[in-house]
Amino acid sequence: MTTLLLELPTELLLGITERLPFEAIKSLSIVNWQLHRTLSPDLFRCVRFTNRREDCDIISTVVEKYGRKVEKLAFELHFIPGQEDDDHDDLWPPGRTSERYPPARSITAQAQQLLDGSILPHVSRLRVAFFIGDFGHEVFGGKANPVYKRLEPSSETRAEEQLWPWRATLNQAFGALATRKGLRTLELHDLIPRDCSTFHTLKWWKLVSHLEEVEIHLWTGHNIDIGRQSSVRGGYSDFLDIVGLNFFVDGDSMTRVKLVADISGPIGGSGRVRRLNPFQYVSMPKLLHLELENCLIDKALCRFLGDHSQQLKVLRLKSCFAGRPLLHLPYYTWELFFYHFLIRRPVLEELTVTTDNATVTESEEAHSDDQGPAILVSGQEAEDVEAVREQLLDDPNRRPWAYAKLDPDSGVIVHDLAEIVTNNKMGQDQNKYDELMVLVRQNRERSRSGA
Known part of the structure; x- marks a missing residue:
């Protein structure tokens, strides 16, 4: 064998x-x-550890025997580290009851050492995932999803962390992470949109200023208690300002950034009141590679791309939308987006826009992927819809361009079917995209030839 x-x-x-x-x-x-x-060199090149108490022994074994082979650490932070201890009296502050305070506890000593680099200090690539799962009510103490609450002033953040154990755990994790040396790549998955007192410290600034690659996946969850998505709540807008100020503004060494929003809480679509673009005041002078997912394109993003047009080499947009998210916000088309980038004569060598999220009818929008392919019957759709479908069939390089709006009450993102059909039929979005792609290909060929 x-x-x-x-x-x-x-x-x-x-x-x-x-x-x-x-x-x-x-x-x-x-x-x-x-x-x-x-x-073993390949098996333990990347290891995934958690702060669950039942994993402590096996983590120690792996670190002792194979620690030198580990190049990337994937760490999963559970706000409820283990269920083996039925006595949760130590999980709440003295005099408090479990009815108000959630069973979240500080991270284990081993978890702290993994994050601050006392264990596996040579690892330069780190992914931290914040696990909530179906324990939202337990983690947050039966209270509403925290992304819906306006952020407190930074001067009050430490007091909130002393009041709520899950916030203390979150800050303790970032506090440990901030002291790590030699970290070059940081990935944060399911990042809870809350401020941390660590973000306002010199040690955090030093960590961020040395990072070369950053990937952030935002967690928004769904709050069935109030039935509103984070996209129309002030707390989410506040936090995106925090992301920009505490992750990107000081990113002087960053060459690659990926930001993934949940479809229930898309970023972008900024206006006078709505500030949902963390790149509004960001420099990142060395940025070469940018990826965005579930983003509403807006002037703030276009301005940011224009400022980086002479350095950015790769731009990838997945499941992004144009349009007017809310009635009081500016209207923005894909044509304008590509045009404003094009006139800056960017040095871009790769542009990927994935628009699989575009639909042209209500039945198509309501169709679920697990129902199999949608059956489209010719002659039974509106004339404009038929025209768009024919254009897509006749030209394999043509793509549907997605437009969307937000329900002002629920915050749910909805396809703006009228705008999708009208703009795709006119073809101006596609034409401007094709024009930009000509320049991108020229840049790529010039780079390969060494010109």
Whole structure:
């Protein structure tokens, strides 16, 4: 069996072993030293740890035996670290009751050491995921989803952290992270939109100023208690200002940035009141690669791209929308977006715009992917809709351009079907995109030839 396994490509061996329980991988490596020698450098190149108490022993074993092989650490922070202890009396401040305060506790000593670099200090790539899952009411103490509440003044943030254990846990994690040395790549998944007192410290500024790659996935959740999405609530707008000021403004070394919003809380669409673009006051003088997902394009984004037009090499937009999100906000088309970028004569070498989210009818918008492909019957749709579909069929390079608006009460994003059909039929969005792509291809060819 040993010989057969070793004859398999490394990628296939990894594909097999990554589907095995961790104990099975460990046993397999111990039984066969040849397999162990072959696989361990790849198997432990990236490890995923949690702060769950039942994982402590196995984490210690992995760090002791394979720590030198670890290049990337993926850490999952559970606000409820373990269920094995039924006595939760220590989870709330003295004199407080569990009816108000959630069962969230400070991160374990081991978790703190993983974040601050006391354990695996040579790892330069770190991903931190904040796990809430279905425990929202327990984590937040049965209170409303915190992204809907306006942020307190920064002078009061520390007091809030002393009041709510989950916020203390969040700040403790970032406090440990801020002291880490040599970190070059930071990924934050399901980042809860709340301020932390650590963000306003010199050590956090030093960490951010040395980061080269940053990837942030925002968590918004869905608050069934009040039935409103974060996109129309002040707390989310406040936090995006915090993201811009505390993650990007001081990003003097950043070359790659990826920002992913939840579809229930898209970024962008800024106006006089609505400030949902964290790039409004950002420099990032070395930025080469930018990716955005679930974004409403607006003048603030276009201005930012224009300011970086002579350095940005890669721009990727996924599931992004144009239009007028709310009635009081400016109207912005894809044509304008591409035009304002084009006149700056960017040095862009890759432009990817994924518009799979565009639909042209209500039935198509309501159709779920798990229902299989939508069945479209020719002759039973409006003339304008039929014309758009024919254009898409006749030209494989043509794409539907997405327009959207927000329900002012619920905050749910809704396709602006009339704008989608009208703008796609006119073809000006596509024409300006094609014009920009000509320049992008020229830049790429010039770069390859060394001109």
